[in-house]
Amino acid sequence: MKSKFYIYILSSLFLTLICVTGCDKSIEFSEDLVPLSPGNLDSDAASWSMILMTSPDQIAVPAPADVASDAYKAELATIKDAQSKITKGQQQTIDYWSGGGVLRWNQIFRGLVAKYNLPPAPRADGTYPAPDAENPFGDPMFPFSNPPYAARAYSYVTNSIYDALKAAWHFKYLYNRPAPYKVDDAVQALVPETDLPAYPSEDAVMSGAAAEMLKLLFPAALEEITKNAADQRNAALWSGKASTTDISAGLALGKSVAGLFMARARTDGMGAAGGNKAIWEALKLNASSRGDEPWVSLETPPRPPMLPVFNKVLPWKMTYDQIVAIRPAAPPLRGSAEMDSECDEVKYYTDNLTRDRLAIVHKWADGAGTYTPPGHWNDIAAEHIRDASFSEVRAARAFALLNMAMHNAAVACWDTKYFYFNARPTQLVPAIKTGTGIPNFPAYVSGHSTFSASAAGVLSYLFPTHSSDFEAMATEASMSRLYGGIHYRKDCEGGLALGYDVGEHIVETFAKVDGAD
Amino acid sequence: MSASVCGQTLTDGLMMPKKNLCTGFMYTHDQWTDYWEGELKRDNGNIGKITTQSLMWVGNYGITNKINVIAMLPYIKTKASMGTLQGMEGVQDLSVGVKYNFFRKKFEKSAFNTFAVLNFSTPLSDYTPDFVPLSIGAQTTNLTYRLTAYFKIEQGWFINASGGYTWRSNTTLDRPSYFDGNEFYTSDEVKMPNVFDVFVSLGYLKNGLQVELNYIQQNTLGGGDIRRQDMPFVSNRMNAIKVGALVMYYLPKPKHLAVRASTAFTVDGRNMGQSTTFMGGALYTIQFYKNQ
Numbered sequence: 041m042k043s044k045f046y047i048y049i050l051s052s053l054f055l056t057l058i059c060v061t062g063c064d065k066s067i068e069f070s071e072d073l074v075p076l077s078p079g080n081l082d083s084d085a086a087s088w089s090m091i092l093m094t095s096p097d098q099i100a101v102p103a104p105a106d107v108a109s110d111a112y113k114a115e116l117a118t119i120k121d122a123q124s125k126i127t128k129g130q131q132q133t134i135d136y137w138s139g140g141g142v143l144r145w146n147q148i149f150r151g152l153v154a155k156y157n158l159p160p161a162p163r164a165d166g167t168y169p170a171p172d173a174e175n176p177f178g179d180p181m182f183p184f185s186n187p188p189y190a191a192r193a194y195s196y197v198t199n200s201i202y203d204a205l206k207a208a209w210h211f212k213y214l215y216n217r218p219a220p221y222k223v224d225d226a227v228q229a230l231v232p233e234t235d236l237p238a239y240p241s242e243d244a245v246m247s248g249a250a251a252e253m254l255k256l257l258f259p260a261a262l263e264e265i266t267k268n269a270a271d272q273r274n275a276a277l278w279s280g281k282a283s284t285t286d287i288s289a290g291l292a293l294g295k296s297v298a299g300l301f302m303a304r305a306r307t308d309g310m311g312a313a314g315g316n317k318a319i320w321e322a323l324k325l326n327a328s329s330r331g332d333e334p335w336v337s338l339e340t341p342p343r344p345p346m347l348p349v350f351n352k353v354l355p356w357k358m359t360y361d362q363i364v365a366i367r368p369a370a371p372p373l374r375g376s377a378e379m380d381s382e383c384d385e386v387k388y389y390t391d392n393l394t395r396d397r398l399a400i401v402h403k404w405a406d407g408a409g410t411y412t413p414p415g416h417w418n419d420i421a422a423e424h425i426r427d428a429s430f431s432e433v434r435a436a437r438a439f440a441l442l443n444m445a446m447h448n449a450a451v452a453c454w455d456t457k458y459f460y461f462n463a464r465p466t467q468l469v470p471a472i473k474t475g476t477g478i479p480n481f482p483a484y485v486s487g488h489s490t491f492s493a494s495a496a497g498v499l500s501y502l503f504p505t506h507s508s509d510f511e512a513m514a515t516e517a518s519m520s521r522l523y524g525g526i527h528y529r530k531d532c533e534g535g536l537a538l539g540y541d542v543g544e545h546i547v548e549t550f551a552k553v554d555g556a557d
Numbered sequence: 558m559s560a561s562v563c564g565q566t567l568t569d570g571l572m573m574p575k576k577n578l579c580t581g582f583m584y585t586h587d588q589w590t591d592y593w594e595g596e597l598k599r600d601n602g603n604i605g606k607i608t609t610q611s612l613m614w615v616g617n618y619g620i621t622n623k624i625n626v627i628a629m630l631p632y633i634k635t636k637a638s639m640g641t642l643q644g645m646e647g648v649q650d651l652s653v654g655v656k657y658n659f660f661r662k663k664f665e666k667s668a669f670n671t672f673a674v675l676n677f678s679t680p681l682s683d684y685t686p687d688f689v690p691l692s693i694g695a696q697t698t699n700l701t702y703r704l705t706a707y708f709k710i711e712q713g714w715f716i717n718a719s720g721g722y723t724w725r726s727n728t729t730l731d732r733p734s735y736f737d738g739n740e741f742y743t744s745d746e747v748k749m750p751n752v753f754d755v756f757v758s759l760g761y762l763k764n765g766l767q768v769e770l771n772y773i774q775q776n777t778l779g780g781g782d783i784r785r786q787d788m789p790f791v792s793n794r795m796n797a798i799k800v801g802a803l804v805m806y807y808l809p810k811p812k813h814l815a816v817r818a819s820t821a822f823t824v825d826g827r828n829m830g831q832s833t834t835f836m837g838g839a840l841y842t843i844q845f846y847k848n849q
Contacts, residue, residue: 065726065727065748065749066748067727067742067744067746067747067748068744068746069742069743069744070733070734070743070744070745071743147743150734150741150743151736151740151741154734154735154736154741155736155741158784158785158786158787159786160786161785161786162786179785180785180786338640338641339602339603340601340602340603340639340640341602390643393643395683395684395685398685398731399685399731400731402685402687402688402730402731402732403731403732403733404732405732406732408787408788409735409736409787409788409790410732410734410735410736411734411741416733416734419733419734419743466641472641473641473642473643473644474641474642474643475642475643476642477641477642477788478641525641525643
């Protein structure tokens with residue numbers, strides 16, 4: 041009897057403990073979006089400077105049918121029918137996209153970068169296969185969305201969304217067709233109402249521009265991309281925001297604008313950025329003829345350097361010569377007293393990697409399997425853009441400015457890295473054991489520092505009250521590379537300076553004069 | 558059962574008598590070169606051989622003859638023989654468990670016992686979970702409940718079988734987003750799958766000598782696989798099947814001192830290293846109260 045009693049006590053104790061601690065494992069997400077309700081519709085956005093389009097009406101959008109026409113009334117009937125039998129799943133799709141298409145695509149996009157940011161595995165003979173756009177589902181998968189690839193990709197997607205939205209704004213205010221929920225009282229507004237004209241649908245424009253661009257950049261993610269694009273259009277329809285022709289006109293416009301950017305992407309120099317054996321050898325020779333120790337891969341087996349000809353990829357609103365003109369002066373040579381003391385400092389930090397500094401290293405590492413440093417800055421920007429309640433077109437502008445600067449930062453940083461082709465700290469001092477993986481390219485200047493400063497520069501322009509936060513984050517991201525033993529202080533400081541230069545170029549020559557402010 | 562037998566683990570069928578404390582230290586040396594990337598077995602020149610050493614304090618106290626409290630606290634140190642990554646070290650998780658011998662049946666020449674164990678463990682230091690395979694733990698608070706059955710015959714032969722289910726809390730990374738092998742999350746919080754384990758041993762225990770062969774299986778109930786050439790991640794589906802052997806000897810002098818050595822070898826796994834483990838330790842029994 042007594043032992044039975046114990047069993048009851050113990051089993052109830054077990055159950056209590058399990059349920060107190062065990063029932064909830066739900067994760068708190070840092071980037072929840074609320075239904076978008078912009079403070080300003082930016083009705084003049086069609087007059088803002090274009091990135092690549094020659095004018096907002098470069099791609100024609102035919103005039104829509106009148107709202108009094110039978111054809112349009114049939115469209116309204118379709119919406120009302122859909123709304124009368126809306127499912128829970130459809131409601132979730134509406135809620136998801138109500139957070140703002142620009143922000144949602146940015147999130148989706150960061151997820152794709154993280155998923156495809158995986159270096160190819162070596163072959164049995166110790167060589168590495170190159171990811172092949174013609175065989176994206178193979179091993180290795182295509183792309184390997186490393187930081188330069190990601191920086192470029194983020195800029196293409198955000199720029200094509202941005203130009204497409206400005207074109208959409210042009211036709212919206214040219215034709216002034218109201219949203220279905222404004223035309224017919226029987227159409228419910230399942231998202232916050234605005235006075236933004238509905239034709240062509242901005243959601244459909246985004247779905248076309250983003251999906252076409254992403255399918256080029258991440259061909260193996262076709263299914264996920266296409267599904268999201270269709271969801272976004274359906275949400276616009278079901279929510280009473282857009283009719284079938286608002287959507288079809290938007291989709292066609294978005295796809296056409298993406299086509300312009302895709303044509304640029306196919307000839308922007310990315311295809312040749314991997315270089316070849318002859319180029320790799322020439323880089324080595326260049327470094328040794330300067331009297332420095334040429335970079336070698338610290339991976340086993342050694343991996344060819346990452347995208348050594350990325351410097352020749354077209355920058356945005358900047359020329360190759362302008363990139364070369366801001367190239368930092370040479371780093372100290374191996375064996376110099378200055379380099380020895382740089383190495384000593386790195387060694388100090390890796391020998392004394394405190395928990396606080398390790399947290400900083402890991403917070404900013406953004407290595408393989410992550411959305412990369414440019415993705416991290418999109419993440420940072422997204423929260424500010426959300427909190428500012430920007431219109432879709434202004435949100436798109438913010439991401440476009442940010443990502444143009446970071447793409448240019450990638451070009452300028454890669455230009456510097458491969459011009460000098462110098463060694464990482466661990467190559468010079470093998471006893472330096474790092475707190476995160478060493479990227480497979482030369483040290484000077486730090487990519488994280490360049491990306492971060494270019495981003496902080498643009499974000500400080502967009503959100504001036506937070507500029508000191510952005511600069512502090514950029515400095516922390518930069519120093520994380522020294523703490524982790526990945527970079528010398530000179531790499532970090534040089535990268536920050538270069539990044540601020542690049543960011544300033546976009547702010548001064550484009551953002552300040554684009555007509556949006 | 559001899560009063561000097563020192564029950565030391567959560568999975569065995571041995572108990573400390575009332576007001577007896579068995580305490581000591583165990584040293585563990587574990588190493589692997591090959592590992593399973595998902596289900597693909599490989600080695601990796603960027604890490605070489607991973608060695609994990611630990612020194613663990615263990616204490617088992619008999620509250621009554623039927624209820625024991627077992628506590629453990631390891632200090633762990635990891636190292637990679639190749640590549641550039643730093644090893645990690647530090648105090649890991651404090652584990653406290655209650656073992657309850659809820660059923661005893663004596664036959665003429667044998668005995669059958671069953672045990673229920675509730676074990677709680679929690680990190681005692683702020684080590685990072687986000688540096689697998691060099692991080693020293695998952696930085697989770699765990700709750701395990703376990704049932705064990707033990708059958709022994711008079712000649713000393715025994716068989717022991719134990720099954721445990723471990724609930725693990727979420728863990729927190731130092732970064733604001735991550736890809737877990739399947740999905741991308743905009744959060745620093747990682748959902749950790751629970752773990753099921755089975756432990757079976759067959760052995761001999763008599764006259765101060767304990768010898769056994771054992772089988773250990775661990776299955777993580779969820780989690781992603783390491784993708785081709787990817788880094789492992791803390792919430793990976795980490796499975797392993799190990800076989801091992803254990804010898805424990807209660808020294809005639811000094812009385813109450815026992816030495817223990819064991820080994821285990823991983824025969825199959827998923828998202829884990831194919832490790833070979835050696836463990837050695839000494840345990841001392843203190844009798845606060847003589848009940849016999």
